[in-house]
Amino acid sequence: MADQAIAKDPEKERRKIKSVSKMKEIMTTYYIEAKTARENGKKVAWITSGGPVEFLIAMDVIPVYPENHGAMIGASKMGVDLCEKAEEMGYSRDLCSYARTDIACSITNGGPIGGLPAPDFLVCCNNICGTVLKWYEVAARFYNVPLFILDTPFIHSTFSEASRKYVVQQTYEYIAFLEKQCGKKMDFERMTEVSRLAVQGLRLWQEVLDTAAHKPAPMTAFDAFFHLALIVTLRGTQTVVDYYSQLLAEMRQRIADGIAMVPNEKYRLLWDNLPVWYRTKWLSDKFSSHNACLVGDTYTSAWSGVMDLIDENNFIETGAVAYSSVYINVSLDIMFETLKKLIKKYDVDGLVMHSNRSCKPYSLGQYDLQQMVMRELKIPTLIIEADMVDERSFSESQIETRIDAFMETLKK
Amino acid sequence: MITAGIDIGSITAKAAILEDGRILGAKVLFTGYNSRLAGQAVLDDLIAEIGITRDRIEVIVATGYGRNSVDFADKAITEITCHAAGAHFIDPSVRFIIDIGGQDSKVIRIDENGRVVDFAMNDKCAAGTGRFLEVMARALEVDLDGFGDMSLKGETPAKISSICTVFAESEVISLISKGETRENIIAGIHESVASRVSALAKRVGVTEPVMMTGGVAKNIGALRALEIKLETVIRVSPHAQVNGALGAAVLAGGIALTKYS
Numbered sequence A: 001m002a003d004q005a006i007a008k009d010p011e012k013e014r015r016k017i018k019s020v021s022k023m024k025e026i027m028t029t030y031y032i033e034a035k036t037a038r039e040n041g042k043k044v045a046w047i048t049s050g051g052p053v054e055f056l057i058a059m060d061v062i063p064v065y066p067e068n069h070g071a072m073i074g075a076s077k078m079g080v081d082l083c084e085k086a087e088e089m090g091y092s093r094d095l096c097s098y099a100r101t102d103i104a105c106s107i108t109n110g111g112p113i114g115g116l117p118a119p120d121f122l123v124c125c126n127n128i129c130g131t132v133l134k135w136y137e138v139a140a141r142f143y144n145v146p147l148f149i150l151d152t153p154f155i156h157s158t159f160s161e162a163s164r165k166y167v168v169q170q171t172y173e174y175i176a177f178l179e180k181q182c183g184k185k186m187d188f189e190r191m192t193e194v195s196r197l198a199v200q201g202l203r204l205w206q207e208v209l210d211t212a213a214h215k216p217a218p219m220t221a222f223d224a225f226f227h228l229a230l231i232v233t234l235r236g237t238q239t240v241v242d243y244y245s246q247l248l249a250e251m252r253q254r255i256a257d258g259i260a261m262v263p264n265e266k267y268r269l270l271w272d273n274l275p276v277w278y279r280t281k282w283l284s285d286k287f288s289s290h291n292a293c294l295v296g297d298t299y300t301s302a303w304s305g306v307m308d309l310i311d312e313n314n315f316i317e318t319g320a321v322a323y324s325s326v327y328i329n330v331s332l333d334i335m336f337e338t339l340k341k342l343i344k345k346y347d348v349d350g351l352v353m354h355s356n357r358s359c360k361p362y363s364l365g366q367y368d369l370q371q372m373v374m375r376e377l378k379i380p381t382l383i384i385e386a387d388m389v390d391e392r393s394f395s396e397s398q399i400e401t402r403i404d405a406f407m408e409t410l411k412k
Numbered sequence B: 001m002i003t004a005g006i007d008i009g010s011i012t013a014k015a016a017i018l019e020d021g022r023i024l025g026a027k028v029l030f031t032g033y034n035s036r037l038a039g040q041a042v043l044d045d046l047i048a049e050i051g052i053t054r055d056r057i058e059v060i061v062a063t064g065y066g067r068n069s070v071d072f073a074d075k076a077i078t079e080i081t082c083h084a085a086g087a088h089f090i091d092p093s094v095r096f097i098i099d100i101g102g103q104d105s106k107v108i109r110i111d112e113n114g115r116v117v118d119f120a121m122n123d124k125c126a127a128g129t130g131r132f133l134e135v136m137a138r139a140l141e142v143d144l145d146g147f148g149d150m151s152l153k154g155e156t157p158a159k160i161s162s163i164c165t166v167f168a169e170s171e172v173i174s175l176i177s178k179g180e181t182r183e184n185i186i187a188g189i190h191e192s193v194a195s196r197v198s199a200l201a202k203r204v205g206v207t208e209p210v211m212m213t214g215g216v217a218k219n220i221g222a223l224r225a226l227e228i229k230l231e232t233v234i235r236v237s238p239h240a241q242v243n244g245a246l247g248a249a250v251l252a253g254g255i256a257l258t259k260y261s
């Protein structure tokens, strides 16, 4: 009897991604190192997810990402308490829930890992949104540490020469800032090595995502959400290159063995915007129950989407230009071009857009994008309203009805 | 062949029974606390009314927010698909449906086969729903049934600018104290509902002819205000309130056919 109780469904076991345990191990080690940095004489910098982390790695600084922290808080369903705490402090409910929960953690040392290690300095790049500017200013005041801001102009149509000069100039200022904070000169040879690893990591990540173009897909966007953490946090290290090589090999093997993540994949969908972190399992089960697989998304490919703009031998001059060009720092027309490519690459039957109450730059314009997609590509789209971390913005029965109705439309 | 559709909404439970494309009957009850029991009760009542035995019903389809709790149904289908099927059944030329129910409003674009092309729902907020009208009727101490006729007498509709039900209610109260006529206030309320719903409709893209379903379709004031906003004549289903249940019964017919073929 006891044996029966623990017997696992072999089919389900076969579908599980084996590399996951290694990934968890890497992330745990990373957070332990970050939390014990001070004892080990290392500096910690907080940096935004779209910021040029490579320079920190080259300077031997441990980068810490409040946004990744926010995602962990969301995934561990601790968002509401922390959001409420921030609201008690006077922050508006309309403020991004990553910012709210992270600010609340600074005060309470709450959350899944008892708060982030205090920063020695902060690096904020506004290529993702304007929220991070104020959020990092708050952190700079709270921890009383210096803040470096990298200002990346929004791209309406093309990136002008003046803009290019502007961000390159700031890159040199960034290096000078780091040299001052660390009390040592930048080792440019090491920087070249880090750049090479960063680009290699980005390429591998893109290759991993590309495996989902195979029918049936060996992984889904939900798996991509999970595996994304490395390219964000440890980009520019050998660890990332090794891990994604392993993951890529596993995905290729799954294709060879005919292992699909959604058992009877019949409908292929593309996801737009950040995940709903506290409901990834529910959403994944919901779509699977309709034999639908979210094969790709605009979010996890945002990092690798700009890698072709980087010249690894001239990272200083090209890296910042690439970072200025990320998915949400561009006009709707450019976003639509990216969306079109993804829809084609993954050969999807529909688009699911998460209208994310927190992330305004990502969600503003989704209705226009939806119109563009329906008109030009004739692909059905669904918009669901939720929030990536704040569960109070998620209504299960309403979202369920929308998804069920959307799938009924697709199945006709 | 006899089929039944049950639509469990947040306020009312509806049932409709069809025999070979003919409506045998339809019924509405309050949902109450237990949606499974409500589904059972409304079906039992209807069966008794029509005078058939339960075993003659071949297939039952459940819809509405409570659709998954009706465990005796053969299948659960969302109200979007059911409303489309119901409207198409009543009038096959219809290409667009506006459904304003108690707790939500939805707009659905359909094709010549009654299939859903696109849809949008407003269910996060009471504005633009039957509940909004109920709250306003209470504030004005007017019976909701008289709302439509009264609003047609309003010559210069008052401006209700707030889109939030609670704020709109206080706006209405301040209009009353300023001496604005009830007729004008009610006309203004209908305009406000109409602008809410027409924004939703325009998002999906209105294709004519348009049909209105749901309980609010009975309200002539809301209907006229919507017609003005959308610049089109809107047809009203004679079975507006039970349209979802009717559609479910129609779809049950399709399931029955595949079952025996």
Ligand code: SF4
Pocket (backbone or CB within 6 Å): A067, A096, A097, A098, A099, A128, A129, A130, A131, A132, A274, A358, A359, A360, A361, A362
């Ligand atoms: S607003 Fe959006 S881009 Fe900015 S921090 Fe929040 S989730 Fe990230």
